[in-house]
């Protein structure tokens with residue numbers, strides 16, 4: 001599998017590339033500079049600018065780098081920019097040489113787009129860089145007749161860079177929101193708002209693995225509406241949808257613990273994985289659900305089971321470590337549900353919890369009907 005670089009490793013790579021670029025520019029700059037400026041230039045680049053890059057690189061190894069990365073980027077790029085301003089001043093003051101200012105812009109754009117400076121830090125960099133450059137131009141006519149246009153070019157470029165950073169942040173924000181919505185849509189059942197089967201299985205697998213490792217009890221409930229086909233046929237699909245939503249709301253109100261995982265398993269079938277739930281607690285929850293349906297008193301005339309819509313529940317409860325897999329527990333709960341259906345419906349049935357591997361459902365251990 002292809003390993004992707006972590007964000008910090010990526011930043012380290014970019015900082016290193018930045019350092020290499022500074023070193024490469026030195027070759028070009030030395031060709032351009034009068035000989036008497038070379039020593040000052042090399043001192044500035046080798047003993048100020050490159051060490052600043054190395055210091056930033058070293059800081060990426062500090063445990064608090066993620067927390068302080070933005071101020072660190074700002075300070076470093078600011079320091080590099082002002083070191084460049086000093087170089088421009090020095091070349092002008094010592095030899096009347098107009099050292100190019102474009103490198104300053106490269107630093108800013110490197111900060112904005114490669115290091116990914118946050119918008120407010122980018123604005124701070126733009127302001128500090130603009131003030132420094134303007135002050136330099138006012139104090140020293142380094143670029144002669146080109147002073148004004150040079151200042152305009154620097155200020156406009158910094159401004160455009162900041163706007164670009166803002167636009168990028170905005171678009172990335174929209175992309176992130178769209179991604180989050182896609183994840184929500186792909187994991188949620190549109191009718192009930194509960195987890196859909198894919199998300200339900202994924203959450204349940206994760207939970208079950210934890211419970212298995214820590215040898216904790218687990219309870220799995222399989223719930224299915226009774227004679228739902230007749231209900232749909234008689235009252236229509238919309239009423240059927242409403243009944244499914246009622247079941248979802250009922251489950252939400254009964255399984256309220258944050259650790260309970262519940263979702264729509266398919267059609268009118270629901271699955272609940274409740275960690276750490278004891279048998280009496282399971283019984284209480286199941287009875288609450290059955291009573292809930294009794295209270296709804298949703299007519300289902302013509303069904304062989306009676307005149308109101310009801311629900312059957314299969315429960316498998318035991319130590320998670322006694323089961324080979326989550327599928328195994330679900331299978332046991334499904335078998336118990338089958339027993340509930342054949343035992344008259346509107347009831348709950350416990351699967352036997354011992355020796356699951358050998359006998360997925362040894363006996364339907366207990367059954368109950370809401371009183």
Ligand SMILES: Nc1nc2c(ncn2[C@@H]2O[C@H](COP(=O)(O)OP(=O)(O)OP(=O)(O)O)[C@@H](O)[C@H]2O)c(=O)[nH]1
Pocket residue numbers: 191224225226227228229230232236237238239240241244266267268341345
């Ligand atoms: N309205 C509606 N009906 C659905 C939905 N999903 C599945 N169904 C219906 O649910 C019914 C399930 O019927 P069966 O599996 O035969 O089960 P049943 O009639 O409830 O019988 P028992 O489970 O044996 O009590 C089918 O008629 C499906 O069309 C849904 O999202 N909305």
